[in-house]
Amino acid sequence: MDELNYLITEHLKCSKIYEENAPWVIKNSNIGGRGLFANRDIEIGEVIYRDNAIILGPRSSMLCPMVCVSCYSQENLYPCSRNCGLPICSEKCENSDVHFQECQLLVGWKRECLYQEINSSLMKCLTPIRSLLLADNKKLLLNLLKSHHGAQHGYEVDILKGKLGLNFKEEEENLMRLTCTVLDANSFEVTVGNEEGRSGLRGLYPLSSLMNHSCSPNTMHNFDKHRNMIVKAAVFIEKGQELFHSYTRLIWGTPVRRTHLERTKHFFCTCSRCNDPTEFGTNISGIVCQKCGDVALPLYDSESHVEWKCATCKFVLSNDKVCLLFRVLGSRVSQFDECDDVEEILKFLKRQIRNYLPPSNQISIELKYRLVWILGHNPKYLWNDLSDDLLKEKEEICRELLKLLEMLRAGQSKMRGLILYELYRCMQEWKRRYRLADDHRALLEEAKEILKDDVNAPKEIQNVTAWIHRHVHDEYTKQFINNIV
């Protein structure tokens, strides 16, 4: 533990983000392995620490779009002129430190097989290659992090060797394989880009790698423009409590979260939310009982066996039948990915699925969340063009989602920040249409508080805070302006 603590401290110091007396400490956790703990009371919204990635790069997923391997832009990509096969977007990126070194490595690995075109498989397998360029103390740190075992981890190295025929040394292969297993256990998705094109990178943040999971986490995180991770308290955290973040989405129901955690992180979650079939009274995993019309909830009698039981009439439905129902509804929902037809989505939500799912079910919630991003944003549904009925619809959905997050005890989550801001914009639109007086500043203030240092936050919030940072240097004036903008 001492060595880990030392190496992490050095890493944070070297990244110039180390804070003396920061409120975290590394200790053994009852949950398993090591964890992070509060070494004093931490106020809601307080920054607990900042972390910097020791490895950052493209994700290996099929869905990962092509990005410049230096600045991660998706625009003006061309193959590196040294024929390494990686996409870059400018001379500056081509000659950046990070790319120049990996380029030399790749070109050295197989001279007769240089790529004049962009090779997308190579780009998707680049992140583990980057571990070869780490300084020795970062390699030591990598070695101390949790790794996953199993045939599914390390396929990137198989692609580099097999499909791409690259020829590296055994010790290089071993380090890349280790890196894949460490990345799979610990990496975070880092979103880059703007409204026109976003993509996800994976980053290995060593301090955050020590944080265990809870489905009702007490921290939230976002990324600043330097891709530092900023971890904040989502709720008040008492001295001695373990710090948790969520490895899944908050609005997924228990069976979906548990399956995801088992597949990707190899553990069965037994947190208080998972152990409560109602999930704190939200019934987010519930289905409509086909016998009495009340809600049936998932009941686990072992890690691998779940069935759905109605609390009122005790009717039981097998997991197979429920999975079939979710598959059918899920495929209908995925058709909405291509069409942003609000009338169709509302018809589906209000009429078609009502016989199968209660309004609080995860599928309904995901669709409502999607509506939040269509109404007011999609070119067919811009704020000015929304009918009063659709504006009301959006306002009600925002309020419903905020209530749900409160019931899930999610505290100051990023999702709360985004929905608060969307609700604020609804209220501004009502104000504009009917010349109302109330400007609902409290909604904007809280959204700003949650999202202020998030590089992906809505422009309005970022612009305000960025301007203040650039132009105002004394705290009193900063606070004054923060209160009036």
Ligand SMILES: C[S@@+](CC[C@H](N)C(=O)[O-])C[C@H]1O[C@@H](n2cnc3c(N)ncnc32)[C@H](O)[C@@H]1O
């Ligand atoms: C990112 S690591 C967390 C730090 C880890 N405990 C360590 O010692 O390095 C993720 C791994 O920690 C364990 N873990 C995290 N949260 C857990 C939980 N709620 N229940 C059981 N195991 C958990 C699992 O083995 C998981 O794959």
